[in-house]
Amino acid sequence: MSLTVRHCSDANAKKEKDEMKVSLFITCFNDTLFPETGRAVVQLLERLGHTVDFPLEQTCCGQMHYNTGYQREALPLIRRFVQIFGSAEVVVAPSASCVGMVRDIYLRAAELFEDHKLAAEVEALVPRVYELTEFLVYRLGLEDVGAYYPHRVTYHPTCHSLRFLHVGDAPLRLLRAVRGIDLVELPGAEECCGFGGTFALKNVDTSLAILSDKLRCILDTGAEVCTAGDNSCLMHIGGALHRQRAGVRTVHIAEILASSTERSLM
Amino acid sequence: MSELPPATRARRPLPTFQASAKQALANTQLRRNLYKATHTIRAKRGQVVDEMPDWQKLREAGRALKERSLRHLDTYLLELEDSVQRAGGQVHWARDAREANAIVTQIVHEHGAREVIKVKSLTTDEIKLNQALAARGIEAIETDLAELIIQMAGESSSHILVPAIHKNRSEIRELFMRTLNIDNLTDEPRELTNAARAHLRRKFLSTRVAISGVNFAVAETGTVCVVESEGNGRMCVTLPRVLISVMGIEKVIPTWQDLEVFLQLLPRSSTGERMNPYTSLWTGVSEGDGPQEFHLVLLDNGRTRVLADTIGRQTLNCIRCSACLNICPVYERTGGHAYSSVYPGPIGAILTPQLLGIEKASSLPYASTLCGACYDVCPVKINIPEVLIYLRGRIVRQKQDHHQLRARMDPENVAMKLMARTFESRQRYEQAQKLAQFGQLPFKHGGVIDALPGPLASWTALRDLQPVPKQSFRDWWRSRKLPQEAQQEVDS
Numbered sequence: 001m002s003l004t005v006r007h008c009s010d011a012n013a014k015k016e017k018d019e020m021k022v023s024l025f026i027t028c029f030n031d032t033l034f035p036e037t038g039r040a041v042v043q044l045l046e047r048l049g050h051t052v053d054f055p056l057e058q059t060c061c062g063q064m065h066y067n068t069g070y071q072r073e074a075l076p077l078i079r080r081f082v083q084i085f086g087s088a089e090v091v092v093a094p095s096a097s098c099v100g101m102v103r104d105i106y107l108r109a110a111e112l113f114e115d116h117k118l119a120a121e122v123e124a125l126v127p128r129v130y131e132l133t134e135f136l137v138y139r140l141g142l143e144d145v146g147a148y149y150p151h152r153v154t155y156h157p158t159c160h161s162l163r164f165l166h167v168g169d170a171p172l173r174l175l176r177a178v179r180g181i182d183l184v185e186l187p188g189a190e191e192c193c194g195f196g197g198t199f200a201l202k203n204v205d206t207s208l209a210i211l212s213d214k215l216r217c218i219l220d221t222g223a224e225v226c227t228a229g230d231n232s233c234l235m236h237i238g239g240a241l242h243r244q245r246a247g248v249r250t251v252h253i254a255e256i257l258a259s260s261t262e263r264s265l266m
Numbered sequence: 267m268s269e270l271p272p273a274t275r276a277r278r279p280l281p282t283f284q285a286s287a288k289q290a291l292a293n294t295q296l297r298r299n300l301y302k303a304t305h306t307i308r309a310k311r312g313q314v315v316d317e318m319p320d321w322q323k324l325r326e327a328g329r330a331l332k333e334r335s336l337r338h339l340d341t342y343l344l345e346l347e348d349s350v351q352r353a354g355g356q357v358h359w360a361r362d363a364r365e366a367n368a369i370v371t372q373i374v375h376e377h378g379a380r381e382v383i384k385v386k387s388l389t390t391d392e393i394k395l396n397q398a399l400a401a402r403g404i405e406a407i408e409t410d411l412a413e414l415i416i417q418m419a420g421e422s423s424s425h426i427l428v429p430a431i432h433k434n435r436s437e438i439r440e441l442f443m444r445t446l447n448i449d450n451l452t453d454e455p456r457e458l459t460n461a462a463r464a465h466l467r468r469k470f471l472s473t474r475v476a477i478s479g480v481n482f483a484v485a486e487t488g489t490v491c492v493v494e495s496e497g498n499g500r501m502c503v504t505l506p507r508v509l510i511s512v513m514g515i516e517k518v519i520p521t522w523q524d525l526e527v528f529l530q531l532l533p534r535s536s537t538g539e540r541m542n543p544y545t546s547l548w549t550g551v552s553e554g555d556g557p558q559e560f561h562l563v564l565l566d567n568g569r570t571r572v573l574a575d576t577i578g579r580q581t582l583n584c585i586r587c588s589a590c591l592n593i594c595p596v597y598e599r600t601g602g603h604a605y606s607s608v609y610p611g612p613i614g615a616i617l618t619p620q621l622l623g624i625e626k627a628s629s630l631p632y633a634s635t636l637c638g639a640c641y642d643v644c645p646v647k648i649n650i651p652e653v654l655i656y657l658r659g660r661i662v663r664q665k666q667d668h669h670q671l672r673a674r675m676d677p678e679n680v681a682m683k684l685m686a687r688t689f690e691s692r693q694r695y696e697q698a699q700k701l702a703q704f705g706q707l708p709f710k711h712g713g714v715i716d717a718l719p720g721p722l723a724s725w726t727a728l729r730d731l732q733p734v735p736k737q738s739f740r741d742w743w744r745s746r747k748l749p750q751e752a753q754q755e756v757d758s
Contacts, residue, residue: 028689031739032699033732038739054743060689065682067636069658072666073686080690108652112577112659163638192595196635203633204724205288209297209599210635239729242714 018140021051023088025081025129027098028060034231040258041094041132044145047260057084063101066109068198078109082121090139091129094254096161096229097197099131104164131161132254133229137170143177149259150180153251154223156214156237158230159192171229171253178256184221188213195236211240218248227253280622282629286604296432300601303431307592310538311643318534327527329647332583335519336573342485342518343564349488353550355560366565367398370477370510373561374404377508379475385492385499386410387479388426388586389512389565391608392621395477406477407469409498411462418445424602424610426588427536432601466498476502476557480513481585482528483562486521489549490562493532493542500544509548509557515564516573516582528585531645535587568621577656581616583646588613590640590650596633605630612640616653624661631657677721702734 022045026038042052062077081102085091093099103126110119136142155175161167175183194200194210214237218226224247228234231252238250290296315321335342347357360366374382382399384390384406396406396417408417412430416423419441423429430438439453442461451457478499482491490511492499503509519528533542551560573579591597591611602610607618607627615634619627631654640650666673673679688694709715715731717723725731737745 026739028695032702033734035735035737035739035742039742042743054740056740056743057692059692059695062689065686067655067658068678068682069631069655069660069662070679070682070686071659072663073682076690077686105655112656159635159637159639163642190639192635192637192639194595194635196637199632199635201721201724203284203287203596204727205284205291206596206599206633207635208728209291210595235732236729239725239731242730242732243716243728 019049019051021053021089022135023053023055023085023091025058025061025085025091025093025098026054027093027095029098030094030231033235034252037094037231037252037254040252040254041092044254044258045092047258048140048142048145053088055084061098061101062109063098063105064197066101066105071109071112075109075113075115078106078122079118082106082118082125085129086121086125088125088128090135091125092132092135093129094132094229094252095231096131096158096165096167097232099129100160100164102126102129131165131167131229133161133171133174134165134167136257137167137173143173145174145177145257147178147257147259148180148261149178149256151225152182152184152221152223153225153227153256154184154186154218154221155189155253156186156193156218156226156228156233157189158228158233161229162190167229174257175227175253178259181256184223186221186226187217189217193233193237195233197232200236207236208240211236215240215244215246219246224248225256226250227256229253279626279628280606280618280630283600283604283606283633284629286606287600287633290600290604295434295437296601297599299432299434300598303428304592304598307428307538311535311589311592312538314534314538314540315643318530324527324531325645325647328531328585328645329583331519331524331527332516332585332646333580336516336579336582338520339515339518339573342520343515345485346483346488346518346562347564349485350490350550350560350562351488353488355488355550355562358561358563360563360565360567362567363393363565366393366512366563366567367395369561369563370395370512371398371402371404373508373510374399374475375402377475379404379473379508381405381407381469381473382475382477383407383409383469383473383502383506384413385476385478385502386413386429386494387477387512388423388608389479389514390477391423393512393565393567395512407466407473409466409469409502410494411459411496411498414462414466415441418442422603423608425591426586426609426611426613427591428588432603466501470498470501470505474506475508475510476506478503478509478511480511480517480562481532482525483513483518484520484522484525485518487549489522489547491525492546493529493544494546495537495539495543497544500546503546503548504556506557508559508561510561510563512563512565515566515569516584532585532587535585535589535643535645572617572620575620578616578620578653580648581613581620581653583648584613584617585646586613587645589643589645593639593643595635595637595639600633605633612650612654613648616648616650616657619657624657625664628661631655631661696740699734699738703736706734 030037045052060077061081062074065074106122110122193214194207200207234250241248350357358369399406408414412428415430425431435453439451443451446465478492480490481493533539551558590613594612597611605614607614609617615630619630634654636651638651688698710733715733716726718726
């Protein structure tokens with residue numbers, strides 16, 4: 001399945017304590033709409049001395065289908081994910097909501113459709129699946145990843161990173177260690193931005209009402225960049241900031257952490 | 267998963283959440299009132315919960331006790347019936363709203379009462395008891411201040427705990443002046459309360475029958491508990507000669523000691539108070555003290571069906587604290603009326619469709635961003651996002667299996683099926699990526715997409731969209747790989 005095995009021959013021989021082969025789950029959303037986030041993750045992990053593997057068979061985790069109620073349709077996607085990543089050493093994704101899908105929903109889905117084999121495979125895989133910031137802080141024990149980002153930034157903790165993955169202050173610890181950054185606290189940070197996947201289309205009026213309060217809080221910080229661990233929420237927030245010509249852009253946290261004083265390979 | 271029997275099915279579907287929410291969102295006074303009220307209660311709750319070192323253990327105890335009660339519901343209900351009867355009370359069983367209303371109306375009628383006073387009760391709102399009484403010429407007088415306000419205004423409740431949360435004090439002042447015939451009144455809370463008090467005291471002293479709901483009923487002792495803040499409920503359950511209490515069957519708890527957990531969880535979660543101001547407990551009747559006739563009506567009204575559903579049943583853990591409403595980003599903007607039910611907010615979004623039948627309220631499980639704040643604050647750990655997602659699945663499967671033609675014509679269903687098929691194959695997925703890169707060209711203006719057609723127009727109503735980049739991540743990945751690896755891939 002996985003074909004890009006870098007340094008394959010000597011991998012075991014010179015395997016150092018912390019050097020890992022990371023299977024990147026880019027998510028369909030980032031792959032198609034935000035490739036720069038994926039490039040940043042690769043750059044960052046390689047800079048930290050890890051090997052990145054990208055199984056090209058991967059597509060979508062099934063979150064949108066499952067959460068909108070199309071659960072039968074999501075099931076083949078769940079099986080597919082488990083098959084592709086089942087043998088990975090660790091799986092890392094730059095998306096809290098997609099990792100939340102794997103961690104919180106996959107087992108429930110297997111139980112709902114009474115697929116016991118899938119349930120067992122999910123249980124074996126889940127402890128090896130990480131969102132990027134929790135991987136860096138809790139698995140690798142890092143805070144300073146050698147980043148340089150001379151901008152005024154505010155961080156929005158997305159609901160999935162905060163309340164489903166419980167990443168805690170991991171993203172903030174990483175951001176605080178970035179050189180040159182002017183990190184400002186976001187008022188009402190823990191409140192939802194109003195995205196909610198298909199909620200943003202199905203309940204567009206309510207979605208925008210929630211968003212308008214989030215925008216006000218972001219603008220109050222005077223930041224030029226709003227960052228988060230999910231490009232989906234950032235697309236929602238950034239789309240409105242752009243429409244309002246607000247002068248604030250949204251940037252995925254991976255891109256901030258990947259930035260350094262050196263020229264980017266992106 | 268059995269669906270509803272015909273008796274309750276006759277009801278029409280509720281208005282969609284989207285339509286009701288749109289109206290509510292445009293009401294600037296409502297938005298202001300809700301923002302102020304939810305943020306005030308939210309902050310108070312946060313304070314008194316954070317000071318509890320064992321809060322998570324208490325939540326877990328509350329959940330475990332509720333689940334135990336529900337798992338052995340048949341046993342505890344029979345035990346409760348026996349305990350209440352031994353203490354001199356009478357117990358009635360009601361399968362649905364119609365039966366419960368008939369029982370209550372008959373009891374009131376037998377006592378020749380033309381008026382009854384009521385303690386704030388969601389369950390009697392659920393069965394529309396006041397309307398049933400009115401049909402027999404009996405006037406129900408709400409004694410909870412907020413319930414009284416909305417009764418006077420001819421409106422319905424918009425919050426589990428503070429039913430008139432959508433009204434501010436100047437609106438209440440105008441209402442009192444009009445309905446209580448008062449010539450001179452300010453919007454000072456004390457003055458408003460005094461006006462209501464003068465009106466209610468006359469009723470407390472002259473009315474012979476009272477009706478209440480039930481917060482907890484202890485199977486072991488037959489004790490019924492009502493928790494309230496004003497003392498008006500206390501008047502109702504002590505002054506009249508006859509007391510009728512209507513309870514959903516899920517309100518039974520096994521033992522007296524279990525109250526210890528719930529009387530800590532409930533006030534901190536609901537009003538943000540350490541201890542509840544008025545907790546009334548009574549066991550049957552006592553000669554020469556309080557009501558001399560006590561009736562307990564045990565109401566099913568769809569609850570056993572909820573209980574039969576292994577995922578949905580946790581909904582019945584609810585102790586009606588309303589913490590989930592106060593924390594919810596959706597409720598905070600739309601208020602309770604958008605949910606078209608006596609049970610609004612996140613808990614209503616899962617309870618109403620299960621009680622009425624999901625086809626009657628199929629927009630409600632979608633009235634959530636799945637932000638998870640409701641689950642975090644729930645004192646009995648109802649995983650509301652889990653149940654919301656589960657109910658969405660039932661709605662879609664019902665549409666696909668029972669309305670096949672409609673499903674085939676439904677653009678959402680068609681799009682979802684198409685996308686799922688695309689994601690099932692790497693080849694189709696990569697083709698779709700290319701298609702998106704070209705398909706977007708007509709919608710690109712000055713490097714941005716600002717007007718999409720069809721259902722996607724909702725997105726661009728107030729949000730721009732960055733165009734799909736020419737190079738996907740996987741394209742980049744392939745382009746940077748060592749030639750040798752690319753060759754390996756071709757070989758495979």
